[in-house]
Amino acid sequence: MSGLRVERAGPLTTLQDAGRFGVRRLGATQGGPADLHGWAWSNYLLGNPWNTPALEIVLGNLSLVVERDATLALMGADLQACLDGRPVKPGETFAVREGQYLTFQVPVNGIRAYLAVVGGFVADPVLGSVACVIRDGLGGHDGQGHALASGDRVAFAADDALSADRRLPSPAEVPTINYQEESSLSMVPGAQVAEFTGRSLFTAFHADWHIDDRADRMGVRLAGPSLRSRVTSMISEGIALGAVQVPSDGQPIVLLNDRQTIGGYPRMGTLTPLACSRLAQCQPGQVVRLQPVALGQAQREHHDFLSRFLA
Amino acid sequence: MSLPRLENAGIDAWVVRLFDTIDEANMPWLTSFCRQCESVFDDALVDLVPSYTTVLVHYDVMKLDAGDARQRLVRILEGLAPDDVSADAPLKELPVWYDESVGPELARLQAASGLDLDGVIDMHRGRDYRVFALGFAPGYAFMGRLDDPLVVPRLATPRKRVPAGSVAVAERQTAAYPSLSPGGWNLIGRTPVRLFDRQTEGFSLLQVGDRVRFVAIDRDTFVEMGGDVTPVEERSSQSATEDQGDRE
Numbered sequence: 001m002s003g004l005r006v007e008r009a010g011p012l013t014t015l016q017d018a019g020r021f022g023v024r025r026l027g028a029t030q031g032g033p034a035d036l037h038g039w040a041w042s043n044y045l046l047g048n049p050w051n052t053p054a055l056e057i058v059l060g061n062l063s064l065v066v067e068r069d070a071t072l073a074l075m076g077a078d079l080q081a082c083l084d085g086r087p088v089k090p091g092e093t094f095a096v097r098e099g100q101y102l103t104f105q106v107p108v109n110g111i112r113a114y115l116a117v118v119g120g121f122v123a124d125p126v127l128g129s130v131a132c133v134i135r136d137g138l139g140g141h142d143g144q145g146h147a148l149a150s151g152d153r154v155a156f157a158a159d160d161a162l163s164a165d166r167r168l169p170s171p172a173e174v175p176t177i178n179y180q181e182e183s184s185l186s187m188v189p190g191a192q193v194a195e196f197t198g199r200s201l202f203t204a205f206h207a208d209w210h211i212d213d214r215a216d217r218m219g220v221r222l223a224g225p226s227l228r229s230r231v232t233s234m235i236s237e238g239i240a241l242g243a244v245q246v247p248s249d250g251q252p253i254v255l256l257n258d259r260q261t262i263g264g265y266p267r268m269g270t271l272t273p274l275a276c277s278r279l280a281q282c283q284p285g286q287v288v289r290l291q292p293v294a295l296g297q298a299q300r301e302h303h304d305f306l307s308r309f310l311a
Numbered sequence: 312m313s314l315p316r317l318e319n320a321g322i323d324a325w326v327v328r329l330f331d332t333i334d335e336a337n338m339p340w341l342t343s344f345c346r347q348c349e350s351v352f353d354d355a356l357v358d359l360v361p362s363y364t365t366v367l368v369h370y371d372v373m374k375l376d377a378g379d380a381r382q383r384l385v386r387i388l389e390g391l392a393p394d395d396v397s398a399d400a401p402l403k404e405l406p407v408w409y410d411e412s413v414g415p416e417l418a419r420l421q422a423a424s425g426l427d428l429d430g431v432i433d434m435h436r437g438r439d440y441r442v443f444a445l446g447f448a449p450g451y452a453f454m455g456r457l458d459d460p461l462v463v464p465r466l467a468t469p470r471k472r473v474p475a476g477s478v479a480v481a482e483r484q485t486a487a488y489p490s491l492s493p494g495g496w497n498l499i500g501r502t503p504v505r506l507f508d509r510q511t512e513g514f515s516l517l518q519v520g521d522r523v524r525f526v527a528i529d530r531d532t533f534v535e536m537g538g539d540v541t542p543v544e545e546r547s548s549q550s551a552t553e554d555q556g557d558r559e
Contacts, residue, residue: 024358024369025345026507026515027445126509136449137490138509190319191326235333236444236453238360238367240320262362262446270321295377299322303372310373 003156010062020129031131034280038076042114045073052120060104077110110179110281119157185275191267213284226250242271330364339393342520362444408533409500416497424460450489450507452517469495503538
C-alpha cells in the first residue's frame with residue numbers, strides 16, 4: 001500500500017487517532033491529538049468517522065511526496081502548506097496526484113497542523129490504538145512509537161472514494177481560529193483547589209500566563225506569578241487530561257496527551273479538552289489566561305462539540 | 312476504611328479517594344472497586360487508573376453526565392467489599408540475578424543497612440510485596456513496602472539509560488524497569504523476564520493488587536532464561552528525566 005513518502009522530516013510528525021484508552025492502569029498513556037479540535041475537523045472535512053488516524057504535523061519544515069492519487073484535508077495550524085507550490089490553507093479539502101509535493105514551511109498561525117485523507121492513514125493498532133506515543137514506544141505508522149523520519153512511508157486506506165453518507169461541511173461552516181490572539185482557557189476547579197491560598201487562586205485567574213519554552217505533548221509550563229499550595233507533594237494518583245498541577249516552584253504545568261498516567265503534585269483543576277486544544281497551538285512566549293468554569297456547563301459544551309463528529 | 316471522597320477531575324473523570332495513607336491493605340479494596348466500576352459503568356467507562364489510595368474513573372460524556380457518573384460511584388462505594396486476598400490474589404515470582412555488574416547500588420544498600428551482600432539480597436527476596444500502582448512507563452509496577460534497612464533515597468543524579476529488566480529500590484518501594492529508560496532508582500539486580508509484552512494477554516506481567524516475590528537466580532540461569540548480562544553504564548552527570556512529579 002502506498003500513500004505519502006517523507007522526503008524531509010520536520011521536527012515532529014506523528015500519526016494520531018483519538019487516543020489509547022483502557023490501558024492507563026498499565027502505565028500506558030492516552031496519546032492522541034494534542035489539538036483535538038483541529039484533528040477532529042480534519043477528518044470531518046472528508047466525512048471520515050471519529051477515531052480515523054490523521055497526521056499531526058508540528059512546526060512544519062516537512063516535505064511529503066504523494067505516491068497515490070487521493071483527497072486530503074488540512075486543519076489546525078497554518079504552516080505555509082503548499083502543493084507543488086500552490087498554497088493550501090487550513091480548512092481546505094484538496095485532491096493530490098501521484099508525484100506531487102506537499103510541503104510545510106514555518107508556522108504563521110498555531111503550531112500543529114492536521115492532515116487527513118479520505119478513509120484515513122493505515123497502521124496496525126497497538127494496545128487498541130494507532131496513537132503514536134514516543135515515550136511509550138507504542139503506536140504510530142510503524143507501531144513502535146516513532147515520529148515520521150525521512151524515507152518513511154505512510155499508507156492511505158484502500159478506499160479513497162469520498163463518503164456520501166452525510167453532507168460535507170461547506171467552507172463557511174469551517175471554523176477559522178487566530179491562534180496568536182490571547183486566549184482564555186476554561187478550567188474546571190477541582191482536585192486540591194482548596195489547598196491553594198486565597199491569594200494564589202485570585203492570582204491564577206487574573207494573571208497573564210506566558211507559555212514557557214518547555215512545552216510539548218506531555219505538558220505545557222506556564223510562567224507567571226508563583227502559586228502557593230498548602231500541600232507540596234502527595235501520594236501519586238491518576239491524572240486526567242488537562243490537569244493543572246503546581247510543583248513547588250509555583251509555576252503551573254498543564255498536562256496534555258502524553259503525560260504520565262499518575263503523578264504527585266497538587267492540582268488546581270482541569271482544563272477542558274477544548275482549552276487543551278487551544279493551548280497546544282500556542283507558541284512559547286504567547287500569553288494565556290485561566291478562567292474558572294462550572295463542571296456542568298463545561299460538560300455540556302464538550303458534549304455539543306463531540307455531537308457534530310459522532311452523529 | 313474512612314469515608315471515601317469524590318473529587319472532580321475535569322469534564323469526564325472523578326477521582327475516588329478511598330484512603331489517605333499507603334497500605335498494602337488498601338489494595339483489595341481498590342481492585343474490588345475497579346471491577347465494580349467495569350460492570351456498573353460497562354460501555355460508558357473509558358479508563359480506570361488505580362493508584363495507592365485512589366482510583367481515577369474516566370467515563371464517556373456522550374453516555375453519562377457528571378451527576379449520573381457520581382451516583383454510580385456512590386452506589387458502588389455503598390456496597391463495596393474488599394477482594395479476598397488470601398485466596399485470590401495471585402503470587403507472581405520474579406527471578407532476579409542480584410549482581411554488582413547489573414546492580415551497582417548493592418554496595419550503597421550494604422552501607423546503608425549495615426548488612427553484607429547476602430544479607431541485602433536475602434532481605435529483598437525475603438518477603439512478598441504488593442503492586443500499588445503502574446505508571447512512569449507501560450508495565451512499570453511500584454511495589455512495597457521494603458523493610459526498614461533497605462530504605463535509601465533515590466539517586467541524586469538519575470541515569471540516562473537504565474537497562475530493561477533492572478530491579479531497583481527507592482525509599483520504601485521496589486520496581487523493575489520493563490524497557491530501557493532514564494531512571495533514578497537504586498539498581499540491585501536484573502530479571503530476565505519480559506515485563507511488558509504487547510502480544511500477551513493483559514500486556515503487563517504485573518497488575519495493580521498483585522503479590523510479588525523476588526527469587527534469586529545465578530548468572531547461568533539468568534543467561535539461560537534469555538537475560539542480557541551487559542553491565543550497567545556509568546552514570547552521566549546530567550538528568551534526562553522530565554520531572555512531572557510522577558517520575559518513577
